[in-house]
Amino acid sequence: MPKTAKTILALAAFLSGSCSTPVLAQTSAIEPKILLREPLGDTIDPKVSVFMLAIRGGLTAGAHTHKGPVFAYILQGDIENQVDPDPPKLYHPGDFFYEPTMHVHRMLRNLSSTEPAKIVVFEVGDTGQANPAIKALLEQPAEVANREGRLTMLTLAPGATLPGAHQHPGPVFAYIAKGEIENQVDPDPPKTYRAGDVFYEPPMHAHRVFRNLSQTEPAEVLIFQVAEKGQPAAMAVAPAGMMPYIAILEPQFVPAVEASFLQDDDILIGVARGAVSKAFPAADLEQHGSVNDEMPDGPIEVTFCGVCNTGAVFRAKFKGRTLHFEYDSMVGANEVHKDHETGSRWQQSTGEAISGALKGSRLEMYPFVRTTWKEWRRRYPNTVVLKPLPGYDERMPNLSKRMKAVSLSGEGDAPKGAFGHDDRLRPKEVVAGLRVGTDEKAFPFSELRIARVVNDRVGGVPVLVVHQPSSDTTTAFEARTKGKVLHFQAVDADVSSLTDLETHSAWNAYGLCVQGPLKGTQLKTLILMPEFWFAWSEFHPQTKVFTASRASPSEPKR
DSSP, rough: OHHHHHHHHHHHHHHHHHSSSSOOGGGEEEEEEEEEEOOOOOOOSEEEEEEEEEEOTTOEEEBBSEEEEEEEEEEEEEEEETTTTTOOOOOOTTTEEEOTTTOOOOEESSOOSSSSSEEEEEEEEEOOOOOEEEEEEEEEEEOOOOOOEEEEEEEETTTTTTSSSSSSSEEEEEEEEEEEEEEEESSSSSSEEEEEOOOEEEETTEEEEEOOOOSSSSSEEEEEEOOOOOOOSEOOOSSTTTTOOBSSSSEEEEEGGTTTTTTTTTTEEEEEEEEEEEEEEEEHTTTTTTTEEEEEEEEEEEEEEETTTEEEEEEETTOOOOOEEEEEETTTTTTEEETTTTOOOEEEEEEEEEOOOOOOOOBBBBEEEEEEHHHHHHHOOOEEOOOOOOOHHHHHHHHHHHHHHHHHHHHOOTTTOOOOOOOOTTOOOOOEEEEEEEEEEEHHHHHHHHEEEEEEETTHHHHEEEEEETTTTEEEEEEEETTTOOOOOESEEEEEEEEEETTTEEEEEBBEEESSTTTTTOOEOOOOOEEEHHHHHHHOOOOOOOTTTTTBBBBOOO
């Protein structure tokens, strides 16, 4: 990732409060200070207004309420302020306060009898009656329902320039509190702003110039931004058709009925635990690499490397410590993710730390399945789906088409960065890799589409592998229960139903007995790693390969 993009992303992580470690060392010339982050509610008029409130010396405002939340910053003077249910408080220049919707604002008093006090106010929704003490500076429509407001003071050192263009997923309202800056947001030309000026930045418009014109004095910009919870504050502007490669630290989800961005045959990674089921579209995951999320039994990292078509889910807690991950680099044409807490670097295909304080450690895999939206929705009708961020959603259809085409054809060469060249399969043949103990085996999708049901042994353990051709959904289980080894066969063409030869019980494709002597029995799940052959073989060089036309798997070449 280019240095400029990393700098913007570091600033974005700090501005959004989503980064757990300081990043100001990377952006020392531009120092953000988060003042307030508050929800905006769901019954607000879609607009934001910026006011300058001037309070004459000794003046006290009477009790009133606002139909939307208020974010206020004390620019000049000392005031006494009270908003129910809090007691009166004193505020001085540089202080700030938040006023929730319809809370009674009982008192606002200038403590000086001679000097005016000045307050910059960002008000969301209906502003109510006009007040001569209030000078309107800016008003713009903005989608605010169910979003949050973020108030930040941004200090630019003398001559500081934000490197590279960036864009914001939500609208930005800015007040120049000190100094003089040059600013340019597409499609407008560059403009100069001085203390007391304001500017508006629409969502996802490229912000190309932002610099302090003074070489001796710092500049201060008070910023109010509207964004969905979990969205980064800013993203680097990538080349045309691209979006910044940013890990998702606070994912947002929508119910299945609202996932209009998905087609039935779109590929996804699904996880479920108890009553909680979540779908992560592969075409969205490919644009982020890592999603840090929570399940009822703890934190997880959902990963996807688009270069090697590797989907994997790991438990994101190591020795009692929760880790948060983001993309770091590529090794062997496979992504490496770095955790914020220790700086260790983890190979995505194996879950092993290859450098840092935790080098040699392995993350525990979390049960997941690679499947299609139609099949996952059939199995979990109440599932929620990862909501793509603006800009990323627009790229999903084309990415999804390419992903499906490659998965079916298996055509293409291994990337130059791959350091394994095992020619037993085509480099981009999609396989389901299985590791049991120290034994490893790859099950090519092309072979599974023929066999559909595989009774095998891996690492001395009896294994059942089930492949549903209509969705390429592949699942694996220990083929034994109560000390008895079972052998299975398909009941229908798509293997939605199976039967075991020992008890003639009926089973579904997910290891659950639904009828017969073993009804209610759930086979132990084995986790498969779906990826291109070149990736599986380079990190698992001793792997065997399942072949439907043979009675035994082929051995690796020596």
